[in-house]
Every structure is written in C-alpha cells, then in structure tokens.
Amino acid sequence: MTGLRERKKLQTRTAISKAAIALFLRSGFDRVSVVEVAEAAEVSKRTLFKYFPTKEDLVLHRFADHETETARVVLDRAAGETPLAALHRFFLDRLAERDPAYGLCDDPEVLAFYRMVSTTDSLRARLMQYGTRGDAALTDALRAANAAQTTAYLAARQINRTFLVLVELNWRQLAEGRRADDLYPEAVANANHAFDLLRGGLGDHFG
Structure with missing residues (x-):
C-alpha cells in the first residue's frame, strides 16, 4: 500500500503536470515560462524542478x-x-x-x-x-x-x-x-x- 507521503508526492506531481499541460495547450509551449507553471500549480519554482528537472519533462514525462x-x-x-x-x-x-x-x-x-x-x-x-x-x-x-x-x-x-x-x-x-x-x-x-x-x-x- 502506498504511504501518505508518497500519495502526497504523486498528487503534487500530478497537479504540476496538469497545470503545465493546460497552459502549454492554451498558449503554446515556448510562450509559457516555468515560473508561470509554478504559479498556476501553486508551488515554488524549486519544488517544480524537484519533480520535473527540465521544462520539457513537464510534457514528455507522459511518455516515460x-x-x-x-x-x-x-x-x-x-x-x-x-x-x-x-x-x-x-x-x-x-x-x-x-x-x-x-x-x-x-x-x-x-x-x-x-x-x-x-x-x-x-x-x-x-x-x-x-x-x-x-x-x-x-x-x-x-x-x-x-x-x-x-x-x-x-x-x-x-x-x-x-x-x-x-x-x-x-x-x-x-x-x-x-x-x-x-x-x-x-x-x-x-x-x-x-x-x-x-x-x-x-x-x-x-x-
């Protein structure tokens, strides 16, 4: 069974991903900054990079x-x-x-x-x-x-x-x-x- 900490980490990762994809699809990948994604997901830029080391990973993790x-x-x-x-x-x-x-x-x-x-x-x-x-x-x-x-x-x-x-x-x-x-x-x-x-x-x- 997945522990509470792991579930919270998964929820945070999912929230960041959803916010990023929504912004990218609406405005275009190259026109959206990582800072904007972090703000939309209500996390710090540092937290975002902990889950997704690069901007591209916000999209391509779906292929992982x-x-x-x-x-x-x-x-x-x-x-x-x-x-x-x-x-x-x-x-x-x-x-x-x-x-x-x-x-x-x-x-x-x-x-x-x-x-x-x-x-x-x-x-x-x-x-x-x-x-x-x-x-x-x-x-x-x-x-x-x-x-x-x-x-x-x-x-x-x-x-x-x-x-x-x-x-x-x-x-x-x-x-x-x-x-x-x-x-x-x-x-x-x-x-x-x-x-x-x-x-x-x-x-x-x-x-």
Whole structure:
C-alpha cells in the first residue's frame, strides 16, 4: 500500500503536470515560462524542478512509462511465445483499447497534446532521447532471448522504429479529421503488414 507521503508526492506531481499541460495547450509551449507553471500549480519554482528537472519533462514525462515498453513485452511474454509474436499481439491490443500512446485516440485534448509535441522542436529533440533508452532496453531483452549482441542491437532499432512509424501513421490520419473507430481496421491492417515485414527479416531469430 502506498504511504501518505508518497500519495502526497504523486498528487503534487500530478497537479504540476496538469497545470503545465493546460497552459502549454492554451498558449503554446515556448510562450509559457516555468515560473508561470509554478504559479498556476501553486508551488515554488524549486519544488517544480524537484519533480520535473527540465521544462520539457513537464510534457514528455507522459511518455516515460512507455520508454521501455517493448522490452517489458519481450521479457514478460508467455512461455513458447516468440518476441515478435508477443510484440505483435501487444500492439494490436493497444489499438483495440484506443491507447493514446499508440495513435488511435481522437479525444480533442489528446490530439492537441500530440500536435504540440510534433510541432515543438525542443520537445521533438528531447523525445529522441527516450527512443535511445528504449532501444537499449529492448536490445538487452532480445539478448536475454539468446540473440547475439549485434543481431539484438539491429533488431531493437527496427522494431522500435516500426512501432514509431505505425503510431505516426495513425496520428497523421486523425490530425486530418478521421475518427479513431473508422481508422481502426486500417490501423490493424498496417500493423499486420508491418509485422509480416519484420518477420521476413527477423523471423529466423525472433519468430
């Protein structure tokens, strides 16, 4: 059970994040200062930086839980399930659940959030760091599946970039006005095609 102190810390972190996102979406990321965010969240600037070391972290912490997701899927796969089969199943499940992180959520606030990230240079640059750490984690997970180091290194980047491209394809369609439910069959078909291609190149190693 989470202690009172930890719950209060989580509440403070959540309050800061909500205040920041609201300000950024209303006025633009580059036009809002950290001081303004702290004032809106009713905390000191020092407290804000304790929870979020940089201004970009106020936005991109939402991606942190997904940073090593592909690695966790591989490590937690069922007995006898290949890494690619587990990742394919996982991706389709996220689409079915309309998980915002997988590009198939047409909630207006979610769309506005991703539009902000995709059009802000500093956020896009910082997001690449998450990709680098995710690649390293997936490389280690594939190594644990008895892959050679170079094979795991190359495969991790192919898999994670495939995830990224599929998500971007979905977001672009939604940004053009399509509804998530209407896009769902196409998103599933794209995912199936992408994993067929991955199996064509990596199937001998990862199924």
